[in-house]
Structures are given as C-alpha cells and as structure tokens.
Amino acid sequence: MRDVSLSFSGDLPGWVAFVVFAVAGLVVFWAYRRNRHRLSRSQAVILPLLRGALLVLLLGCLVEPVLSYRAAPESEAPVVFLVDVSKSMSIPDGAGGRPRLEDALAPWVGPQDLAQQLDRKFTVDYYAFDAGTRPLAGRTDLEAQQPSGEMTLIGEALASAAAQTESEELAGVVLLTDGANQSAVDPVAQARNLGAPVYVVAVGDVAASHAGKPDLSVTDVLGERFMSVNAENELGVCLNGRGYAGQTATVDVFDGEQLLATETAELTEVDVTVRLQITPTVLGKRTFEVVARPFDTEEITENNRRQFSAIVEKNHLAVLYVEGTPRWEYKFLKRALERDPVVRFTGFIRGRSDLFVRQGERVGEGVLPVTAEEFAAFDVIVVGDVSPRLFSKDQLEALREVVVEQGKGLALVPGPRARDEGGFGRTPLAEVVPSFLTAAEDYTETGEFVPRLTARGREHPMLAGLGAFFDASSAAALNGCFVLDEPGPGATALLAHPFAQRSRGPLPLCVTQVAGKGRAMAMAMDTTWRWRMNAVDGDARPLHARFWGQAIRWLAGGREDSGDDMPFIAYTSRDYYEPGAPSIVYARLPGAIDDDAASSRADAFAEPEVAAEVRTPSGAVLTTPLEFVAGSAGLYKVILTFTEPGEYTAQVSAVRGGDALGEDDARFFIGRPYGEFERIEMNERLLRALAFETGGAFYTPATASGIPDDLLEVASQRGIYVETRFARLPAVYIAMVVCAAVEWFLRKRRGLM
Numbered sequence: 001m002r003d004v005s006l007s008f009s010g011d012l013p014g015w016v017a018f019v020v021f022a023v024a025g026l027v028v029f030w031a032y033r034r035n036r037h038r039l040s041r042s043q044a045v046i047l048p049l050l051r052g053a054l055l056v057l058l059l060g061c062l063v064e065p066v067l068s069y070r071a072a073p074e075s076e077a078p079v080v081f082l083v084d085v086s087k088s089m090s091i092p093d094g095a096g097g098r099p100r101l102e103d104a105l106a107p108w109v110g111p112q113d114l115a116q117q118l119d120r121k122f123t124v125d126y127y128a129f130d131a132g133t134r135p136l137a138g139r140t141d142l143e144a145q146q147p148s149g150e151m152t153l154i155g156e157a158l159a160s161a162a163a164q165t166e167s168e169e170l171a172g173v174v175l176l177t178d179g180a181n182q183s184a185v186d187p188v189a190q191a192r193n194l195g196a197p198v199y200v201v202a203v204g205d206v207a208a209s210h211a212g213k214p215d216l217s218v219t220d221v222l223g224e225r226f227m228s229v230n231a232e233n234e235l236g237v238c239l240n241g242r243g244y245a246g247q248t249a250t251v252d253v254f255d256g257e258q259l260l261a262t263e264t265a266e267l268t269e270v271d272v273t274v275r276l277q278i279t280p281t282v283l284g285k286r287t288f289e290v291v292a293r294p295f296d297t298e299e300i301t302e303n304n305r306r307q308f309s310a311i312v313e314k315n316h317l318a319v320l321y322v323e324g325t326p327r328w329e330y331k332f333l334k335r336a337l338e339r340d341p342v343v344r345f346t347g348f349i350r351g352r353s354d355l356f357v358r359q360g361e362r363v364g365e366g367v368l369p370v371t372a373e374e375f376a377a378f379d380v381i382v383v384g385d386v387s388p389r390l391f392s393k394d395q396l397e398a399l400r401e402v403v404v405e406q407g408k409g410l411a412l413v414p415g416p417r418a419r420d421e422g423g424f425g426r427t428p429l430a431e432v433v434p435s436f437l438t439a440a441e442d443y444t445e446t447g448e449f450v451p452r453l454t455a456r457g458r459e460h461p462m463l464a465g466l467g468a469f470f471d472a473s474s475a476a477a478l479n480g481c482f483v484l485d486e487p488g489p490g491a492t493a494l495l496a497h498p499f500a501q502r503s504r505g506p507l508p509l510c511v512t513q514v515a516g517k518g519r520a521m522a523m524a525m526d527t528t529w530r531w532r533m534n535a536v537d538g539d540a541r542p543l544h545a546r547f548w549g550q551a552i553r554w555l556a557g558g559r560e561d562s563g564d565d566m567p568f569i570a571y572t573s574r575d576y577y578e579p580g581a582p583s584i585v586y587a588r589l590p591g592a593i594d595d596d597a598a599s600s601r602a603d604a605f606a607e608p609e610v611a612a613e614v615r616t617p618s619g620a621v622l623t624t625p626l627e628f629v630a631g632s633a634g635l636y637k638v639i640l641t642f643t644e645p646g647e648y649t650a651q652v653s654a655v656r657g658g659d660a661l662g663e664d665d666a667r668f669f670i671g672r673p674y675g676e677f678e679r680i681e682m683n684e685r686l687l688r689a690l691a692f693e694t695g696g697a698f699y700t701p702a703t704a705s706g707i708p709d710d711l712l713e714v715a716s717q718r719g720i721y722v723e724t725r726f727a728r729l730p731a732v733y734i735a736m737v738v739c740a741a742v743e744w745f746l747r748k749r750r751g752l753m
Contacts, residue, residue, distance in 0.1 A: 054739040067724040082128075082173060086150070087147055088180040089178060090147035091302065108704075112705055125161070127157070130152060131150045132160075152178075154686075155190040162194055173196055180683060188690055197695040197697075201707075216239065216292050218238070220237075220306070221235060221236070227278075227311070235290070239265065249274070285569075288310065291304060292304045316343070318377060324384060329384070330385075356368050382411045384413050403519075407518045409556050410429070412433050422439070433522050435488070447479075448480075449500075451470055451497070454494060456494060457494035466547060478531075486502065491511050568661060569664050575668060585666060588636075589662070590634070612652045613650070613652075614650045615650075625638065
C-alpha cells in the first residue's frame with residue numbers, strides 16, 4: 001500500500017465536527033463523573049468509552065471521511081527486451097568504430113551490466129529480431145547475437161514478442177535498433193496497441209546517407225535449385241556497380257569456408273551479370289555465399305554479399321535425346337524428363353540441312369557429341385526417329401564404347417527414318433541394342449491396343465508398380481506400333497502386343513539387355529505420349545511419367561546415385577519473393593513406390609498426402625496441402641501469396657496410409673533483401689515517435705543507464721487506486737448499534753435509566 005491520503009466529502013465542515021465532538025465529549029465526561037459513585041471502576045471506564053465511540057461514529061457519518069491509497073497489483077508485469085540483429089546493425093559507426101549491435105549491447109552486457117539490474121527488478125523476456133522474432137534464453141544469450149538478419153521488421157517484432165510473452169500486460173518494452181525498418185505494418189500504431197511504454201536505445205549515425213555515393217552490390221543470384229556434386233554448375237550473379245563504370249569487379253562464391261569459384265567482370269553498365277561455374281563437393285542442402293569484393297572507396301560493403309540456397313545431390317542423371325523430327329513422342333518425353341528433378345535433359349533435334357538444334361540443359365558447346373569423352377558426359381542417350389546416315393562412323397563407335405566400356409545407357413525409340421540404309425543393325429550399335437526395326441515391308445502394326453506385361457516384365461524394376469495400369473486401365477491404350485526383329489538370346493522382352501504374333505510368340509514392344517558394363521533398350525512404341533494425354537484426373541501418377549522415369553533410372557545402371565535413394569526434400573523456387581508475388585513450395589518424394597503388390601486398383605492409385613505448415617513472421621500458421629505435379633516423377637507443389645515481409649518457414653510432411661514417408665522444411669523471405677542498406681542513417685524520426693507516442697523515452701547507448709530506474713518508476717504507478725468511504729461501510733452502522741445497546745444494557749443494570 002502506498003500514496004495513502006485521508007479526505008472529507010461530507011457537508012459538515014471539519015472544524016464544526018471537531019467542536020461538536022469536543023462539546024459532546026465534555027458533556028459525556030461530566031455526566032458520568034457526576035454518577036461515578038454508582039458505578040464500579042470498570043464501568044466508569046467502559047461506559048464513557050462506549051458513548052465516545054458512538055459520538056465518533058455519528059460524527060464520522062456526518063463528515064464522510066474517505067481513505068485513498070494505491071494497492072500493489074497481484075503480479076508484476078514483465079518487460080520485453082528486443083534487440084535488432086539485422087545486417088544493418090553490423091555497420092561500424094558506433095562509439096570507437098564499433099558495429100552498431102556491439103555498441104547497443106555494451107551498456108547491457110559490459111561493465112555497467114544493465115541487463116542484470118533489469119533482471120533484479122523485473123521478469124524480463126529477451127528476444128532477437130530481424131525478418132522474424134526469436135526468444136532468447138536470457139541475458140546470457142545477448143553477447144552471442146550476430147547481425148546477420150535479412151530485414152528489420154520492427155512492427156512485426158513488437159507484435160510477435162507481445163504474443164509470445166505469457167503475460168497480457170507489459171511493464172514496458174526495451175528496443176535496441178537503428179530503425180532501418182521495412183515493416184508492412186505501422187510500428188508506431190503497433191506499439192500503441194501494446195499499452196506499454198517503449199524505451200528506445202537508438203544506434204547509428206544520424207547524418208549518414210548512402211544514396212548517391214559509389215557502391216557495388218549483389219542484387220540477385222540465379223541458378224538451378226538442384227546441383228550435382230563434383231560437377232560444374234552455373235550461377236548467374238547480378239551486380240549493380242553505381243559509380244564504378246569501367247572498373248573490374250571480382251566475385252567469389254563460397255560454401256562455408258571453401259572457395260568454389262572466382263570470376264571477374266567489367267562494369268560496362270550499371271547492372272551486369274557475372275556467370276560462374278561452381279563445383280560443390282558437399283551433399284545436401286547448401287547455402288552458398290556470393291561475395292563481390294568491395295572497392296577501396298566503398299563506404300558500405302554489407303550489400304556486397306548475397307546467399308543462394310541449393311540442393312546438392314549425387315543423383316542427377318544427364319540425358320541426351322537425339323531426334324530426327326519434332327514428333328509427339330519427342331515433345332512429351334522431353335517435357336516429362338525436364339519436369340523430373342533428377343534429370344538434366346539435353347535434346348538435339350534435326351533442323352534444316354541436317355543440322356541439329358540444341359534444346360534443354362546447356363551441356364557442351366551446343367553441337368552433337370562426337371567423341372566418347374563427349375558422350376560420356378551423359379548417363380543415358382536416347383536415339384529417336386533419326387537416320388543412321390546423320391551419324392558418322394566415329395560417332396556410332398563412340399556410342400558403342402560409352403555403353404559397353406563405360407556403363408552408360410542407350411535407348412532406341414525409332415521411327416521410319418531409323419530404317420534408312422539398312423537401319424542401325426548394320427552399325428556398331430548392333431553390338432549394343434537388343435533389337436531393331438524389321439527390314440520387312442510390313443514394319444508397322446495398326447489399331448488400338450493395351451500393352452501386356454510379360455512374366456519378366458512384372459518382375460523388372462523398370463515396370464515396378466505399373467502392373468495395375470496395364471491390367472485394368474484404359475489410359476494405357478496405344479495406337480499402333482512398329483515391328484521389331486526377333487530379340488537376341490541375351491535380350492528380355494518386358495512388354496508385348498496383346499494379340500499380334502511373330503514366329504517366336506507375341507510381338508515384343510519393349511526389349512532390354514545388358515551390353516558390357518551398360519544397359520540398352522529398344523522400343524517398338526512411339527505413341528507412349530498417349531499415356532499422358534489419356535491420363536484421367538484421378539490418376540495422380542500418370543503412367544507416362546512413371547514409365548519413363550523408371551526406364552531412365554534403370555538404363556543409368558541402378559547406381560547408388562541413380563535417384564532410388566533420394567531423400568524426401570522440401571524447397572522453394574526462390575529464396576526471396578516480392579510481396580504479393582506467387583511463392584511456390586515444392587516437395588519431392590523418394591523414388592518409385594512399388595504398387596505391384598497392391599490388392600486392388602484403388603490401392604495402386606493411393607497417393608501420399610503431402611501438406612505444408614507455413615509459419616509467418618508474425619507467428620501465424622497456415623496449413624495447406626501440396627498437389628501432385630502432373631507429368632512429373634514424385635513432385636508436389638503449392639502456390640501461395642503473402643504480403644507480410646519477413647522470413648517464412650514451411651514444414652512439409654508426407655503420409656501414406658498412416659505411415660510417415662518423410663518430413664523436411666524450407667525457408668524463404670518476402671520482401672526486398674538488403675533494402676535497409678539503401679539509406680543507412682539512424683531513423684531518428686521513427687524511433688522518437690515510438691518512444692514518445694507510447695509514454696516511453698528515447699536513449700542512446702551513452703544514456704541507457706537510466707532505463708531500469710525509469711521502468712521502475714513507471715511500474716510503481718501501475719498499482720490499483722482504492723477509495724474507502726467511511727459512511728458507506730455497513731460495519732460502521734453495526735458498531736453504532738452495538739455501542740448503543742451495550743451502553744443501555746449496562747446503564748439499565750446500574751439503575752441509571
């Protein structure tokens with residue numbers, strides 16, 4: 001109890017009440033003194049006291065005394081301590097050239113140890129914030145903080161910290177920042193909503209301005225989300241070289257401490273793009289740091305860095321497809337392979353004058369490979385409707401060599417041109433391919449049919465899980481096929497025509513064989529694209545994508561890195577998105593799931609349930625399913641739109657029939673990275689508004705020592721103000737009755753009535 005006071009609210013003045021009480025007291029004293037010989041000693045004391053108490057109570061009701069005081073609250077409200085750890089806090093313009101973060105924390109963790117003083121007087125909840133807000137274990141975590149955050153979101157940090165604090169009422173907020181704010185909400189309005197004073201510790205140079213001064217910055221990094229380990233992968237680094245026209249910029253790419261690549265670029269324009277070839281050596285999700293080496297005259301170098309995340313795997317399969325005509329089979333197979341995250345597709349299609357046009361992934365110099373070394377850059381080579389005369393003898397010999405001696409895969413998906421000049425059976429590929437188009441005049445079969453799996457086909461990994469499609473699905477129907485020669489003794493027919501016969505049995509449609517260290521396949525079907533076109537909405541895994549995805553993996557040799565052991569992985573299409581732009585979250589399931597043992601067709605089509613739990617910078621959680629990407633091999637995605645800037649985390653999981661298939665998370669940002677470096681001066685106007693609009697105060701690190709006492713003074717005003725009115729207490733009237741009754745009873749007994 002504090003701030004105690006007594007006042008009178010009745011109509012009777014206090015001095016009049018005092019006179020009346022004095023006179024009445026004298027009368028009582030005189031009356032009982034006159035009759036004292038009739039009273040015992042105790043009664044001579046008790047009766048005057050009872051009469052006096054009665055007079056006091058009566059006069060109290062007339063003057064109406066009011067007792068006022070401030071009662072302590074049931075529990076002390078906590079203090080929220082927010083420290084900005086964004087990259088602008090790394091600028092060295094503090095006292096003695098210290099970084100802003102170090103300058104801001106010095107009074108709290110240095111010799112003054114203000115944080116310890118604060119902990120003695122309050123319950124303090126510590127938080128670090130940048131693009132998101134994270135709780136700290138206590139003041140001991142303050143020294144460990146590093147200024148590495150992408151953005152400064154003050155409004156979101158205030159809201160998030162208040163939401164994470166258990167108490168509904170705050171004693172105050174201590175905010176350490178330079179005010180380089182990129183919030184989507186008004187920080188001042190958000191601070192007012194807290195209902196607590198904000199004590200701002202402002203750092204930074206109030207006069208500094210980076211605008212207009214020479215500056216080199218990394219504005220974007222472009223590259224593939226999936227990269228191959230121990231292989232060259234390209235990154236495009238976008239530079240802005242304001243004020244450095246004609247000079248040479250040097251760009252480095254690091255994976256942790258390891259330097260992966262260095263490249264130079266002439267700054268012929270303000271914006272240029274530098275292309276670097278990097279060779280990652282560590283598997284898994286990696287975050288590469290791109291650094292544009294600063295010029296000596298640059299004042300701000302924090303925007304010379306940019307991060308780029310990628311997934312480095314050993315399971316990328318390079319596929320070369322050589323086609324002689326832009327037929328449907330090429331179009332749909334190309335599309336399926338390009339959508340397969342495991343495959344890197346390169347296509348060469350014959351144009352005019354027998355020249356080839358390259359499509360897909362950039363590999364080599366853009367001309368059809370000639371030597372074995374050039375063909376060896378690919379794991380699988382697919383030869384389509386191409387005339388043998390378009391290959392030189394050396395090229396065909398090189399193809400044979402990479403299959404037989406280096407273990408590559410070869411698939412022949414022929415068309416009529418493959419019969420030119422006697423076909424490929426008269427070339428070195430005769431040693432590799434299990435079967436070729438027949439030389440007979442009737443080299444085609446017409447009519448619609450559904451391929452039939454042979455006994456060996458049902459056991460082959462290329463067709464794993466596809467039995468239900470061919471046994472019961474009209475979506476597997478094809479229209480016509482070619483006629484292959486009888487396969488050799490080492491070949492295996494996996495698919496056969498349901499009714500067309502040849503001398504040794506049903507007409508083979510898909511034939512495979514092992515050729516030396518490699519594997520080969522011959523196809524009699526060039527209308528498998530109909531599997532994709534005929535896929536119904538309920539078929540979440542179209543036959544076309546699954547068949548070719550598994551075929552490519554088998555032809556690649558069944559290596560450890562062929563993709564069969566791929567982990568479940570979640571990722572996004574970009575690291576940063578503009579507010580309101582589509583943000584795409586992907587999930588990739590492991591290799592083919594064997595449905596061949598399913599008891600029914602419904603079981604064969606059972607799809608995993610893939611869902612993402614997305615946490616926003618303000619702490620809200622959005623749960624959304626991911627949809628299967630038609631034509632892909634195990635790829636799922638969801639397109640989301642966010643406007644709140646900051647860091648988002650998507651926790652993605654896959655479940656099938658109650659069994660967990662995998663779980664992974666992906667991070668991305670909404671907003672412009674490094675925007676706080678465009679103007680680096682302290683945002684004094686905003687910070688003073690935060691303090692004064694909430695009843696707090698504005699400090700610098702030099703004056704921050706007053707914060708604990710100021711907080712204590714404000715907290716002392718938080719008590720509950722209580723007024724007690726004497727005349728309204730029932731106990732007063734009960735006491736009056738008791739005093740009068742007891743006095744009457746005693747007087748009656750003594751015969752004084």
